[in-house]
Amino acid sequence: MFFRIVLMLYALISMAASADESEVDRAAIEQGRYLFDAANCYACHTDVDNDGAPLAGGRALESDFGIFFSPNITPDKDTGIGNWSDEDFIRALILGIAPDGHHYYPSFPYLSYQNMNREDILAIKAYLFSQPAVSQKNKPHQLAWYLSGFTLRIWKLLNDLAAMPVTYDGSRGSYLVDVLGHCNECHTPRNMLGMLKMQNRLEGNKALSAPDISTSKNGIGGWDKQELADLFRYGELPDGDYVADHMGEVVDNSTSKWADYDLQAVIEYLQR
Numbered sequence: 001m002f003f004r005i006v007l008m009l010y011a012l013i014s015m016a017a018s019a020d021e022s023e024v025d026r027a028a029i030e031q032g033r034y035l036f037d038a039a040n041c042y043a044c045h046t047d048v049d050n051d052g053a054p055l056a057g058g059r060a061l062e063s064d065f066g067i068f069f070s071p072n073i074t075p076d077k078d079t080g081i082g083n084w085s086d087e088d089f090i091r092a093l094i095l096g097i098a099p100d101g102h103h104y105y106p107s108f109p110y111l112s113y114q115n116m117n118r119e120d121i122l123a124i125k126a127y128l129f130s131q132p133a134v135s136q137k138n139k140p141h142q143l144a145w146y147l148s149g150f151t152l153r154i155w156k157l158l159n160d161l162a163a164m165p166v167t168y169d170g171s172r173g174s175y176l177v178d179v180l181g182h183c184n185e186c187h188t189p190r191n192m193l194g195m196l197k198m199q200n201r202l203e204g205n206k207a208l209s210a211p212d213i214s215t216s217k218n219g220i221g222g223w224d225k226q227e228l229a230d231l232f233r234y235g236e237l238p239d240g241d242y243v244a245d246h247m248g249e250v251v252d253n254s255t256s257k258w259a260d261y262d263l264q265a266v267i268e269y270l271q272r
């Protein structure tokens with residue numbers, strides 16, 4: 001009798017434990033999906049124009065330095081990141097370094113992501129690993145001849161020393177704008193070496209047709225809270241027009257999915 005009770009108790013406890021675990025997993029995956037949207041990992045890693053499979057990469061990202069092709073970040077073990085450890089993933093996102101030690105090009109916005117917290121990064125990984133694995137080989141980048149791994153190393157050193165590339169002030173609004181949303185990568189002008197000119201933060205980048213969104217009167221200084229909310233929710237501009245292209249994607253994939261409190265935090269941060 002005693003033995004049976006112990007067995008039953010044991011069975012009950014282990015059932016409860018596994019229910020807890022899958023609850024935790026599901027919660028992490030849900031949280032990961034939210035952060036993944038806010039960071040817009042989808043846009044760059046999906047070849048939308050050619051009906052590419054989600055997250056399987058192959059999207060051509062044009063730049064002054066050549067064409068980058070985004071890699072496959074599905075959990076496929078051969079062609080994706082299915083074999084990556086948690087530490088591999090964290091290192092890639094905050095340091096821009098691959099598991100084999102090579103340095104990524106900053107077309108992958110790890111300079112913005114460097115301030116992401118570990119728990120959030122691992123939630124994004126849990127979400128990615130819950131998605132279908134797609135077997136699709138990465139395409140090599142087509143870059144200017146002078147962009148070897150060696151010049152990339154020097155560039156990174158300079159960038160780390162010369163410009164604190166992204167300012168994160170610890171607030172939720174800043175986390176969404178500067179870190180996850182990587183708004184600086186498009187809206188802050190760059191110097192000849194492609195480094196962000198942080199003294200002109202958010203003042204627009206002509207090469208990308210990204211307008212000034214600083215608080216000056218050329219930027220969003222004259223916008224009220226409702227106008228900003230309509231832009232982030234629906235992509236609607238104060239004159240009734242809608243944003244297109246890159247910002248259209250940012251709105252569809254990211255800003256329209258912000259929870260109300262995050263939307264308010266961003267507006268407060270941008271208007272400060």
Ligand code: HEC
Nearest residue numbers: 039040041044068069070071073092098104105107108109
């Ligand atoms: C602006 C475009 C862009 C965004 C946004 C972006 N990535 Fe990337 N990502 C790239 C490019 C381009 C590379 C390849 C860089 C290289 O080869 O040097 C890359 C590389 C990677 C790698 C390395 C893959 C490998 O096989 O080595 C991972 C992992 C990754 N990105 C995950 C993410 C996650 C997670 C997010 C969202 C939090 C994200 N990326 C957002 C463009 C982007």
Ligand code: HEC
Nearest residue numbers: 177181182183186208209210211213242243244246247250
């Ligand atoms: C991939 C590049 C890219 C990223 C990332 C990006 N934007 Fe934009 N943004 C643009 C472009 C391009 C436009 C102009 C779109 C148009 O007018 O059709 C724009 C327009 C805007 C406007 C309208 C400004 C005006 O005067 O019309 C605001 C506000 C804005 N972005 C805020 C943000 C915020 C906040 C983020 C980060 C969450 C962000 N953007 C991320 C490229 C980007």
